[in-house]
Each structure stands twice: as C-alpha cells, then as structure tokens.
Amino acid sequence: xTHLPRSFQKVHYEFRPAKQVERRMLLDMLxxxxxxGFPISNYQYTGMGSMWFIDFILxxxxxxxxxxxxxxxxxxxxxxxxxxxxxxxxxxxxxxxxDYIPLLSRDRKHILWLDFDGVIxxxxxxxxxxxxxxxxxGSLLLITVDxxxxxxxxxxxxxxxxxxxxxxxxxxxxxxxxxxxxxSRLAEINAIIIENAIKHGLAGRSDVSFSPLxxxxxxxxxQMLSVGGxxxxxxxxxxxxxxxxxxxxxxxxxxxxxxYLIKVPLLTRKERLLLDSAMPSHPSxxxxxxxxxxxxxxxxxxxxxxxxxYTEMLL
Amino acid sequence: MITANAYPRKNFFAQMFTKDISLEDCVLDLIDxxxxxxxxxxxxxxxxxxxxxxxxxxxxxxxxxxxxxxxxISDTGFEIKDNCGGIDLNDAVKEVFNFGHALGYKxxxxxxxxxxxKRALFKLGDYFEISSQTxxxxxxxxxxxxxWVERDDGPQDWTIPLEERKAAPSLDESGTTIRVTRLxxxxxxxxxxxxxxxxxxxxSKTFCFFLDRHxxxxxxxxxxxxxxxxxxxxxxxxxxxxxxxxxxxxxxxxATIAAQDEAGQxxxxxxxxxxxxxxxxxxxxxxxDLTGWAVAPNPSFQPKHxxxxxxxxxxxxxxxxxxxxxxxxxxxxxxxxxxxxxxxxTVAAKPVFSFIxxxxxxxxxxxxxxxxxxxxxxxxxxxxxxxPGTAVFAIPRPPVIIKLTTKVQFDAKDTDLAKIRxxxxxxxxxxxxIGEHTFNYFLKQEGLA
Numbered sequence: 001x002t003h004l005p006r007s008f009q010k011v012h013y014e015f016r017p018a019k020q021v022e023r024r025m026l027l028d029m030l031x032x033x034x035x036x037g038f039p040i041s042n043y044q045y046t047g048m049g050s051m052w053f054i055d056f057i058l059x060x061x062x063x064x065x066x067x068x069x070x071x072x073x074x075x076x077x078x079x080x081x082x083x084x085x086x087x088x089x090x091x092x093x094x095x096x097x098x099d100y101i102p103l104l105s106r107d108r109k110h111i112l113w114l115d116f117d118g119v120i121x122x123x124x125x126x127x128x129x130x131x132x133x134x135x136x137x138g139s140l141l142l143i144t145v146d147x148x149x150x151x152x153x154x155x156x157x158x159x160x161x162x163x164x165x166x167x168x169x170x171x172x173x174x175x176x177x178x179x180x181x182x183x184s185r186l187a188e189i190n191a192i193i194i195e196n197a198i199k200h201g202l203a204g205r206s207d208v209s210f211s212p213l214x215x216x217x218x219x220x221x222x223q224m225l226s227v228g229g230x231x232x233x234x235x236x237x238x239x240x241x242x243x244x245x246x247x248x249x250x251x252x253x254x255x256x257x258x259x260y261l262i263k264v265p266l267l268t269r270k271e272r273l274l275l276d277s278a279m280p281s282h283p284s285x286x287x288x289x290x291x292x293x294x295x296x297x298x299x300x301x302x303x304x305x306x307x308x309x310y311t312e313m314l315l
Numbered sequence: 316m317i318t319a320n321a322y323p324r325k326n327f328f329a330q331m332f333t334k335d336i337s338l339e340d341c342v343l344d345l346i347d348x349x350x351x352x353x354x355x356x357x358x359x360x361x362x363x364x365x366x367x368x369x370x371x372x373x374x375x376x377x378x379x380x381x382x383x384x385x386x387x388i389s390d391t392g393f394e395i396k397d398n399c400g401g402i403d404l405n406d407a408v409k410e411v412f413n414f415g416h417a418l419g420y421k422x423x424x425x426x427x428x429x430x431x432x433k434r435a436l437f438k439l440g441d442y443f444e445i446s447s448q449t450x451x452x453x454x455x456x457x458x459x460x461x462x463w464v465e466r467d468d469g470p471q472d473w474t475i476p477l478e479e480r481k482a483a484p485s486l487d488e489s490g491t492t493i494r495v496t497r498l499x500x501x502x503x504x505x506x507x508x509x510x511x512x513x514x515x516x517x518x519s520k521t522f523c524f525f526l527d528r529h530x531x532x533x534x535x536x537x538x539x540x541x542x543x544x545x546x547x548x549x550x551x552x553x554x555x556x557x558x559x560x561x562x563x564x565x566x567x568x569x570a571t572i573a574a575q576d577e578a579g580q581x582x583x584x585x586x587x588x589x590x591x592x593x594x595x596x597x598x599x600x601x602x603x604d605l606t607g608w609a610v611a612p613n614p615s616f617q618p619k620h621x622x623x624x625x626x627x628x629x630x631x632x633x634x635x636x637x638x639x640x641x642x643x644x645x646x647x648x649x650x651x652x653x654x655x656x657x658x659x660x661t662v663a664a665k666p667v668f669s670f671i672x673x674x675x676x677x678x679x680x681x682x683x684x685x686x687x688x689x690x691x692x693x694x695x696x697x698x699x700x701x702x703p704g705t706a707v708f709a710i711p712r713p714p715v716i717i718k719l720t721t722k723v724q725f726d727a728k729d730t731d732l733a734k735i736r737x738x739x740x741x742x743x744x745x746x747x748x749i750g751e752h753t754f755n756y757f758l759k760q761e762g763l764a
Contacts, residue, residue: 098612099669102555102662102707126612130665133658170611200611204654 017264018218024306036239048115051084071097101130110139119150122167125197132201135231142228147187157181171196191256215252218262227255265296325464333438339517341438344431349384349397351424356400361423361593368697385533390503398490401449423632441497453480520599547574552710555663570625570663583621592629592637666708
C-alpha cells in the first residue's frame with residue numbers, strides 16, 4: 001500500500017474551480033441524457049469521492065440518484081471517510097477499486113467514475129479494462145488521470161517513455177519511441193492509452209461499443225485529463241445522437257482528439273455579477289466597467305452556467 | 316468459360332492433415348466416437364451429461380455395469396473396442412466415411428467435424444478393419460490405405476466397400492472394434508517410447524467427467540481413473556461464479572482457490588484454467604495466454620498462483636458452436652464466444668488473484684491472515700460450488716489492524732557495535748537495543764522526536 005500523501009491531503013477539494021466546472025458540465029450532460037430517455041436516477045453511481053463526496057451530493061440533489069458507492073483505498077482513513085459521507089445510504093467500500101468492479105451488477109446500469117489522482121499506472125489500466133468488461137450496456141465510464149510528466153523534475157522524454165512502457169506497454173499503440181514523448185503530447189498519449197484499454201476490455205462484446213462523450217483537460221494545480229463515454233448498444237447510440245453538440249458545446253465524440261480545455265478566469269465577485277447580468281451576451285459585447293481580455297470573455301461566455309461560487313459562511 | 320479443377324486429393328487426407336494432430340489426440344477422437352455411440356444407443360444427451368456435474372445428489376453408479384472402451388496399443392498394431400452401441404449401417408453408408416459433414420449438420424456429439432475417425436486411421440497405419448454391430452444391423456470393412464490412395468481419378472474412387480453383418484443380440488454386446496495394422500514408423504517409435512502412459516494421462520484428464528460415471532476406459536488392460544479438478548470452496552466465503560448464454564452456447568465460469576493436499580501443499584501442475592466443452596476437458600490446468608494469463612490485466616502465471624483453479628464449461632446442443640479447434644485440444648482464438656468468455660474469466664479471477672496477492676505481501680515480516688484462511692478450504696462437488704446467480708470470490712477477513720510501526724533492520728560492523736557498547740559503558744547491550752538507541756538519539760538530536 002502506498003504511503004505517499006493522498007491528493008486530499010495536499011489539495012483542498014472544495015476549492016478546485018476547474019474540477020467543479022467539470023462536475024457541473026457532467027451534471028448538465030446527465031440531465032440532457034435523462035431528457036433523451038436514459039433513466040439516470042435509477043443508475044448506481046460509483047465514485048472515488050475521498051472525504052468530500054462533492055459529486056455524490058450533486059448527483060443525489062440534482063439527478064435523484066439513490067444508489068451510491070464510494071470506494072476508498074486508504075484503509076487508515078476508514079472512519080474518517082464514513083464520518084464524512086453526506087447521506088446515510090452511501091455504501092463505503094474500503095479497498096482497491098479493481099476489487100470492487102467485479103461486484104458491479106450486470107443487471108443494472110452504472111455511472112462509474114474512476115477519478116484517479118495520479119499519473120497512469122498499471123493498476124489504473126486494470127480497473128479500466130475490468131470496467132469495460134463488466135459494465136452493462138447504457139452504463140457510463142469516466143476516467144480522470146494526472147497528465148503531468150511522471151517521475152522527477154529532471155526527467156525527460158526518455159524517462160517518461162520508460163514509465164509508460166513499464167506501466168502501459170500493451171496500450172501504447174504507435175508510441176514506441178522515446179522521441180515521441182514530448183511534453184506537449186503527454187495528454188494525448190494518456191488518452192490513447194485509456195482508449196486502448198477500453199477497447200481491450202470491450203473486445204468480443206459485439207453488442208456494444210464505446211461512445212465517447214467527454215474529453216476535458218484542465219488544471220487547478222496539476223494538469224488533469226477526464227475522458228468518458230457510454231458502453232452503448234444500438235438503442236443507446238440512437239438516443240445519444242439526439243443530444244446535440246449545440247446544447248452541450250463541451251461534448252466530444254473522441255476521447256483522444258480535440259479535448260475541451262476548461263479554463264476558469266480569475267474574476268472578483270463584483271466582476272462576475274456584472275458579467276452574469278449580461279449573459280448570454282452577443283459575441284461583440286464587452287464590459288465597459290473594467291478591462292477583460294476578449295479570449296477570457298469568450299471562455300466566460302461558455303462556462304458561466306457552470307462557474308462555481310465560493311463563499312464563507314460564518315457559523 | 317474456363318473452369319479450374321477444385322477436387323480434393325486423397326493424398327492430402329492421407330499425408331497432410333494427419334500432421335497437425337498427435338497420436339494421443341487421434342486416440343481421443345476415437346474415444347469421442349465411442350462415447351457418441353453410447354449417447355446414440357442409450358439416448359443420452361451430452362448437454363445433460365454436462366448438467367449432471369451440477370446436480371447436488373449424484374446417483375451412485377456401479378462402475379462394473381458401465382459400458383467399456385478398451386484400447387490396446389503396441390508396435391504391432393492398434394485396437395479400440397467398445398460396447399457403446401455401435402455404428403448404424405445406414406450412417407456408415409451415408410455419413411461416417413465422408414470427410415466432413417454436410418452444410419446444416421447439427422449435433423451435440425463429441426465427434427463434431429466428421430474427420431476424427433479418418434484422420435486417426437490414416438495417422439496410425441496403412442491397413443484398417445472396422446466391425447460394428449448395433450441392435451438393428453451391423454457391418455464390416457477393411458481397407459488397404461495405400462492402394463486406396465493410389466486410385467484417385469474421380470468420385471467413383473471415393474468409396475469404401477462394406478459387408479453387411481448381423482445385428483448384436485443385446486445392447487451390452489453392441490459396439491465397434493477398430494484395428495489398425497502396418498503401423499507407420501513414426502507411430503511405432505512413439506509406442507516403443509512409451510506413449511501408453513501419456514495416453515492414460517490424457518484420457519484421465521480429457522474424459523474426467525465421463526469416467527466411472529458413464530463409461531470405463533482401459534489402455535492395455537489398465538483401467539484409467541478420472542483425474543479430478545482440485546476446486547475447493549472457502550470454509551467461510553464464496554467462489555466466483557458466472558453464468559450466461561451466448562449464441563446458442565451455455566457458459567459457466569468458476570474461479571476459486573484450489574484444495575490443498577494432506578501436507579497443506581498445492582499441486583502446481585493442477586493449477587490454472589480448465590476448459591470443458593460438452594463434458595470433454597479441452598484444456599487442463601492451462602497457464603498460457605490462451606486462457607488469459609499474461610494478457611493484460613491478468614498476471615502471468617507464477618508459483619504463487621499455484622493455489623488458483625478456474626473452470627469454464629461450454630455446453631451446446633450444436634457442438635459446432637463450441638469454441639474448440641478441430642483437434643478439440645485447444646480453443647479457437649478467433650471465436651467470438653471465446654473472446655467474450657475470456658474477458659469474463661478475467662473478472663471472475665480478479666478477486667482470487669487479489670486474495671492470492673494478499674497472501675504474499677511484499678513485506679516479508681508479515682504473516683498474512685490470508686494464509687490461514689486459505690488453509691480453511693473445503694474440497695467439494697461442483698454442485699456445491701455453483702451459485703443460482705453471479706457470485707464473486709470473497710472471504711470475510713477479520714478487521715484490519717493498521718500497522719503503525721515498521722521493523723528497521725540493517726547490517727552493522729561488529730567493530731562499530733563494540734565501540735558503541737564501550738562508549739555507553741554497556742558491554743552486554745544487544746545489537747537490537749543499540750539500533751533503537753541510535754535511532755532515538757537521531758530523532759532527539761534533530762528535533763524530530
């Protein structure tokens with residue numbers, strides 16, 4: 001068992017604005033899926049919510065998902081995790097998520113979010129493959145990984161190549177030479193590895209295929225990649241096609257190409273109030289009261305419905 | 316329009332397609348045919364025989380009453396003789412000596428592809444005789460294979476003469492005898508090297524679900540005993556069990572830890588995956604990538620996995636749908652059923668691998684409670700292993716005691732230890748106490764205590 005500090009010990013999970021934008025976008029997507037006929041509230045949500053359970057709260061409150069499981073691998077925090085669960089009927093499973101996946105019922109649909117907080121390792125890919133084998137048609141699989149360079153600050157493409165060869169040799173595809181492991185391509189390499197792991201798990205499942213839905217790249221500190229989609233049969237595929245990209249501009253039909261970059265402009269509360277009062281605005285609109293770069297304003301236009309607001313409550 | 320000839324050549328069947336199969340596998344094919352005769356004459360269903368494995372209360376069988384298959388093999392000749400019901404004359408005339416079956420042929424028999432008998436005869440030698448009697452009719456044929464192969468000018472040469480014989484007086488006397496003489500040199504070499512031992516071993520594994528339940532088999536007058544699969548159930552826990560249908564095939568997957576012998580040891584030769592098609596074991600104790608070992612995310616087989624046993628049963632009323640190869644000793648890697656099943660085997664095996672890994676932690680100081688749990692297993696029947704629905708291997712563990720200390724050990728020079736003892740004026744201080752003292756000294760000096 002690793003004794004490295006867990007991410008919840010390093011980063012305050014409640015104050016990661018880009019992550020929260022991602023959650024809110026996923027929530028929006030799931031709401032549209034409900035409208036398209038997917039019985040999302042009857043799905044089981046399995047997450048790795050750590051101490052904060054933020055995704056659990058959102059899914060319960062806004063989608064009515066009742067069946068929920070939080071998998072936590074740090075056995076020494078069992079009491080703390082159980083203490084922090086927001087709803088009494090969230091099942092807490094202590095252990096590796098790969099050990100839990102075989103227990104997922106094939107008789108129901110799932111939302112499984114493999115929200116890893118580190119760089120890709122073989123154990124994560126094992127969980128992805130098992131998920132693709134096990135999840136029933138109509139289930140959603142989301143995967144989040146850290147796409148920063150593995151290893152130390154003095155490492156380079158050769159060391160990164162060694163890391164990925166050691167951890168993900170079966171899924172590297174065409175990336176067989178160190179010179180292809182440029183810093184700028186690491187996110188893409190991670191996505192390809194994940195895609196190949198999913199394909200490996202789906203091999204032989206002739207009734208379903210993986211329908212990509214999201215491909216997020218964001219950084220609240222470390223750069224993170226979140227990809228996901230549905231294990232979809234033909235009927236699921238038809239329903240998904242009714243959800244248009246215009247309704248959800250962050251939707252992606254590939255988990256490798258063209259990720260949606262979540263950037264959260266730094267704005268004061270007063271600036272946000274003014275901007276919100278003008279939304280949705282004409283593309284040429286600018287605030288007269290303060291300076292704002294056009295590209296930042298454009299980002300805000302796209303994400304303002306999902307922008308988190310943090311307040312202090314004096315209790 | 317010009318047309319090209321696409322005739323089959325006898326020489327191909329006599330010389331070529333015998334090369335892809337071993338002598339033992341040929342004999343197994345002949346035994347398959349005997350068992351098929353048993354099924355036809357006694358109205359038994361193979362899919363029911365496979366299901367019998369799961370019945371909780373197995374009927375007691377008087378083995379001495381069972382039909383027999385007797386194989387005799389020496390460097391002067393080969394013979395297989397059974398009283399399993401015989402081959403009907405009509406079948407012999409229309410089907411048995413064809414190479415392959417017609418389109419649309421469907422049967423749950425072990426003889427699937429219509430080539431086992433011919434391939435075995437050609438593999439063994441240059442002259443064969445077949446005598447068979449059912450309760451309705453009988454026949455006899457003899458063939459000089461070399462002379463028969465030489466006549467290959469047209470469809471009229473692709474026949475084998477038969478003589479009609481009278482029917483058997485009773486069911487117990489109905490059966491088939493096949494003799495092959497003028498054995499090929501390479502077959503004689505194998506026989507002289509002792510192939511009968513390997514043959515008995517193959518038969519005991521391949522037909523382990525038939526032996527002493529539906530048939531007795533003898534090789535050179537030695538009775539073959541079934542080789543049992545050492546599946547066990549945790550005394551307090553469950554095995555992994557998965558059951559599903561796929562394209563006309565019923566599949567059941569079990570994964571569990573093996574039973575230990577009286578000395579508390581696992582037999583590594585019996586660890587791995589067993590694949591059974593319509594009751595016939597196709598693979599036994601397989602540790603290769605064919606059953607998923609070393610195929611991500613499965614581990615490669617290592618000695619610590621000697622406690623793993625997994626079994627997959629494929630059953631179908633149409634044996635052509637089963638994912639076996641024509642030799643019935645391997646699996647067709649391109650079969651969709653095989654690929655889908657192998658993925659589900661991965662899921663079934665995962666909790667067993669996790670348990671095995673926890674028995675052998677990287678910290679050698681730990682004596683895991685898992686090892687004690689693994690000793691508390693119960694050898695049992697397949698009926699007890701089966702579950703009404705999908706189940707996952709699980710053993711309740713006692714509450715985890717989180718270790719807050721770690722043993723620190725290192726080698727130190729004796730001269731340095733002596734210096735420290737002298738410095739501390741404690742000549743009897745043990746090496747362990749010195750280690751503790753120096754560790755705590757560092758913590759205090761550096762303000763870390």
